[in-house]
Amino acid sequence: MPLNYGDDVVIMFDDGSTYLIKLNENSQFGTHKGNIKHSELVNRNFGDVFELNGTYVYILEPTIVDYIFKMKRRTQIVYPKDSGFVLLMLDIKEGDRVIDAGVGSGAMCGLLARYVGNTGRVFAYERREDFIELAKKNLERWGLLNRVEFKNRDISEGFDEENVDAFFLDVPDPIPHIGNVWKVLKGSGRLAVLCPTTNQVQDVIKKMQQTGFARIEVWENLFRQYKPNPKRLRPFDRMVAHTAYLVFGIKINQEEKGVDSK
Ligand SMILES: C[S@@+](CC[C@H](N)C(=O)[O-])C[C@H]1O[C@@H](n2cnc3c(N)ncnc32)[C@H](O)[C@@H]1O
Numbered sequence: 001m002p003l004n005y006g007d008d009v010v011i012m013f014d015d016g017s018t019y020l021i022k023l024n025e026n027s028q029f030g031t032h033k034g035n036i037k038h039s040e041l042v043n044r045n046f047g048d049v050f051e052l053n054g055t056y057v058y059i060l061e062p063t064i065v066d067y068i069f070k071m072k073r074r075t076q077i078v079y080p081k082d083s084g085f086v087l088l089m090l091d092i093k094e095g096d097r098v099i100d101a102g103v104g105s106g107a108m109c110g111l112l113a114r115y116v117g118n119t120g121r122v123f124a125y126e127r128r129e130d131f132i133e134l135a136k137k138n139l140e141r142w143g144l145l146n147r148v149e150f151k152n153r154d155i156s157e158g159f160d161e162e163n164v165d166a167f168f169l170d171v172p173d174p175i176p177h178i179g180n181v182w183k184v185l186k187g188s189g190r191l192a193v194l195c196p197t198t199n200q201v202q203d204v205i206k207k208m209q210q211t212g213f214a215r216i217e218v219w220e221n222l223f224r225q226y227k228p229n230p231k232r233l234r235p236f237d238r239m240v241a242h243t244a245y246l247v248f249g250i251k252i253n254q255e256e257k258g259v260d261s262k
Contacts (some may be wrong), residue, residue, distance in 0.1 A: 002043045003059070008141070009041060010060040020070040021063055033057075064142070068107050071138045075104035075131060078170065081223050082243055083111050087250050089217075090166040090190045094119060094168060098166045099184065100175070101125035101155045106135030108168055113144040122147055123161050127154040159184040169193040178207045185251040193247045201245045212256060214247030220245050243254065 003009060009198060012020045021029055021038070028037045032222045034053045044063040046188075065080050078086070086108070092098060094117035100109045103126035112122045120249055126132050132150050139145040151160070155177050163186040169177065174193050181191055191213065201218055208216055221243075224235050 002045055003041055004251075005038070005042060008062045009046075010062045010066050011036065012060055014057040015241035018060075020066055041200035057073065063113065065136075066109070067142050071107060071110075072134060073107070074114050074134055077105050079107075079240075079243060081221055081240070082246060083108055085219065085221055085245060086168060086192050086194075087111060087115055089191055089219075089246070090168065092116060096120045096165040097123070097161065097163075098168065098199060099123045099125065099159060099161065099164050099181075100168050100170075101159075102127065102131075102171045103135045103150070104131055104170070106138045108170065109135055109141050109148060110139050110144055112168065114142070115148040116147060118145065118147070121149060123149050123151065123159070123164070125151045125153055125155050125159070127152070155180070164189060164193070166190045166192075168194075170191050175203050175207050178204070178211050180252055182211045182213070182255065187251060187253045190252045191249050191251065195245045195247060198245065201247055204247045206262070208247070208249045210256060212252050212254055214252045216247065216249045218245060218247050233244060242249060 005023050005025050007023050009021055009023060011021060023038045023041055027033050033055050036052065040058060044059055046059060048059045050057050066105065068080060092112060092115040095114045097120060098112050098116055100112055100122055103109050103124045109122060109124045116122060129152050132152050136145060136150065139148060155171065158180050162185055164184055165186060166189060167181050167185055169181060169191065185191065193204050205216055224239050226233060226235050234245055
């Protein structure tokens with residue numbers, strides 16, 4: 001369908017730079033290559049290419065990764081490098097009921113909301129009201145707000161839900177909350193804890209073993225992107241060396257009988 005006012009569009013230049021814009025009447029968009037009037041994009045289609053001051057401009061449909069990289073943020077967010085893997089390890093699928101704590105700017109929350117589908121639900125806990133407002137704005141833009149129930153609360157007060165399928169825990173001090181996470185998960189429900197340091201990973205493993213989790217796994221994802229030049233194929237000079245460690249586990253129905261790792 002041809003583009004219209006109100007649509008989100010990714011504009012990409014030859015040098016790979018991208019911009020996410022919403023088409024508005026009487027607006028123009030200033031770039032390092034020149035200005036583009038929004039009216040010039042209306043009635044074009046995703047995939048179209050046009051010339052601007054000697055360079056090509058590509059009109060692309062925004063993906064969830066575009067939305068995550070371009071989202072408004074006031075906290076550290078979980079990037080696709082880690083969040084995609086979390087989705088798989090938590091086995092997130094249509095109809096799942098999932099808890100996300102803390103929500104922060106809403107990157108992981110939005111991704112969970114996307115994959116639980118229309119029949120699933122994300123219960124999103126965050127103690128800062130201003131972060132909840134920001135996350136709501138981000139999710140509204142992604143069209144996913146109606147799948148999320150926000151709870152403006154400190155998670156030390158516990159959780160309202162029962163028998164949830166999966167839990168994503170991303171707060172600075174996760175250890176004191178793991179007992180309550182165990183209570184709210186269904187048997188064999190899946191937990192992911194994001195930890196910034198190895199010291200914290202050690203404590204999280206111990207606590208999960210004591211609480212009643214099995215199949216505990218610790219992962220660090222190292223990604224190296226290559227310059228897509230077939231004649232001179234080599235990695236980019238810089239890479240992201242560290243984002244987070246990810247600890248996963250599965251609830252067993254015996255409190256304080258977690259399984260020791262080998
Ligand atoms: C790193 S941010 C989370 C980022 C988020 N997962 C994302 O993908 O954008 C950590 C959040 O946890 C919240 N938080 C920390 N301790 C909390 C607690 N005890 N209860 C609720 N929220 C908490 C903070 O306010 C902060 O917004």
